[in-house]
Amino acid sequence: MEFARRTRVQKRAAEQSLEPWWRIGSAFVAGALLEVSTHPKPGLVTARSNGAHRDMSLRTFLVSTAAITPCFYQCAEAGWNHVGDPTALLPLVREIGRDYEAALLRATGGVNTQRGLLFSAGILSAAAGLLSRRNTDLTADALFQKAAAMTRGLCDRELSRDRAPATAGERLFVRYGARGIRGEVEDGFPTLSRAALPALAEARAVNAPIERALIHVLISLIAETEDTTVLWRGGPRALEWLRAEARAVLDAGGALTSQGLEAIHRLDAACIDRGISPGGSADLLAVTVGVQTLVDGALTAFGVAGSAVSARSSRAPSYTRTP
Ligand SMILES: CC(C)(COP(=O)(O)OP(=O)(O)OC[C@H]1O[C@@H](n2cnc3c(N)ncnc32)[C@H](O[C@H]2O[C@H](COP(=O)(O)OP(=O)(O)OP(=O)(O)O)[C@@H](O)[C@H]2O)[C@@H]1O)[C@@H](O)C(=O)NCCC(=O)NCCS
Numbered sequence: 001m002e003f004a005r006r007t008r009v010q011k012r013a014a015e016q017s018l019e020p021w022w023r024i025g026s027a028f029v030a031g032a033l034l035e036v037s038t039h040p041k042p043g044l045v046t047a048r049s050n051g052a053h054r055d056m057s058l059r060t061f062l063v064s065t066a067a068i069t070p071c072f073y074q075c076a077e078a079g080w081n082h083v084g085d086p087t088a089l090l091p092l093v094r095e096i097g098r099d100y101e102a103a104l105l106r107a108t109g110g111v112n113t114q115r116g117l118l119f120s121a122g123i124l125s126a127a128a129g130l131l132s133r134r135n136t137d138l139t140a141d142a143l144f145q146k147a148a149a150m151t152r153g154l155c156d157r158e159l160s161r162d163r164a165p166a167t168a169g170e171r172l173f174v175r176y177g178a179r180g181i182r183g184e185v186e187d188g189f190p191t192l193s194r195a196a197l198p199a200l201a202e203a204r205a206v207n208a209p210i211e212r213a214l215i216h217v218l219i220s221l222i223a224e225t226e227d228t229t230v231l232w233r234g235g236p237r238a239l240e241w242l243r244a245e246a247r248a249v250l251d252a253g254g255a256l257t258s259q260g261l262e263a264i265h266r267l268d269a270a271c272i273d274r275g276i277s278p279g280g281s282a283d284l285l286a287v288t289v290g291v292q293t294l295v296d297g298a299l300t301a302f303g304v305a306g307s308a309v310s311a312r313s314s315r316a317p318s319y320t321r322t323p
């Protein structure tokens with residue numbers, strides 16, 4: 001029975017002429033590329049701005065994405081081949097990830113562009129591989145629950161006040177109790193379930209153009225995320241200021257209204273003035289695109305320039321939204 005089921009799954013994968021892990025990894029690579037190219041994004045690097053950064057540009061992210069791309073494929077394949085408890089998959093995936101974190105830093109000359117994405121998308125790629133092998137539908141909830149199962153106990157193991165912190169994230173845990181990307185993953189991506197995916201659904205419902213939809217998702221993430229990159233650079237006051245500003249933009253309709261978009265441009269300028277850059281929220285935008293691509297089962301929904309973001313809408317975007 002098991003052999004017949006696995007053959008059926010592998011036959012289906014073969015019919016799609018791609019090993020499942022290629023499709024899984026590509027979903028998150030697309031997320032990384034679409035994220036960095038989207039403009040405007042408050043304080044962040046885009047295709048037209050370096051945001052609040054002197055050490056990063058679009059090209060920095062393009063080469064770091066190229067450097068980490070194989071990681072997602074390898075993590076997905078590790079998940080596909082994993083047998084046993086999901087927690088036993090995490091050490092395998094982290095070993096892969098650490099190699100690619102070094103590759104990322106070599107590619108960027110030491111600039112930390114996407115460590116958070118490497119961690120979160122690597123784990124989700126492995127979770128997707130594991131679920132695909134078991135012929136389980138790739139829903140957002142299934143992916144998030146599997147990622148949480150893989151990382152159970154991670155924060156208790158790695159974030160402690162009993163030893164000298166080694167990284168920014170560990171320092172911020174000691175100082176403020178912030179759990180950063182580790183907390184987001186171990187809790188099963190609550191910020192995506194609560195904010196990002198509903199914002200994407202809202203944009204799809206009005207057939208918003210892709211770039212507007214991605215900006216709208218990012219603002220919704222900034223309003224919710226305990227972003228340790230903002231905490232690191234500006235402390236709790238900066239994080240609370242930014243989240244309040246993002247909520248005000250959403251009250252004006254977010255990226256789905258002209259007033260909201262004007263407010264986003266103003267917030268971008270204010271973040272640049274203050275040296276604030278919500279890199280963790282940007283990572284979660286990339287992860288949201290990857291997850292939605294796996295749920296849709298196709299890259300098309302995000303790849304047709306100018307069209308609406310929905311995978312299902314065939315008509316031209318009749319895009320109007322009153323605040
Ligand atoms: C597990 C680690 C990745 C944890 O690293 P660390 O101990 O540093 O913990 P955090 O700070 O909590 O997280 C690291 C990065 O995660 C992003 N992030 C932060 N908060 C959140 C959040 N709430 N939700 C999601 N993601 C979050 C963030 O990454 C982005 O920002 C970085 C750019 O920031 P920036 O300030 O511009 O640049 P810096 O150089 O950092 O500061 P400046 O000097 O310029 O001021 C960039 O990384 C974005 O990705 C956090 O930085 C790690 O320890 C680890 O184990 N890595 C190994 C790889 C691995 O395990 N992979 C497994 C799967 S492959």
Ligand SMILES: Nc1ncnc2[nH]cnc12
Binds near residue numbers: 278280283
């Ligand atoms: N577009 C971006 N700009 C700055 N930091 C980031 N971290 C992830 N994406 C980023």
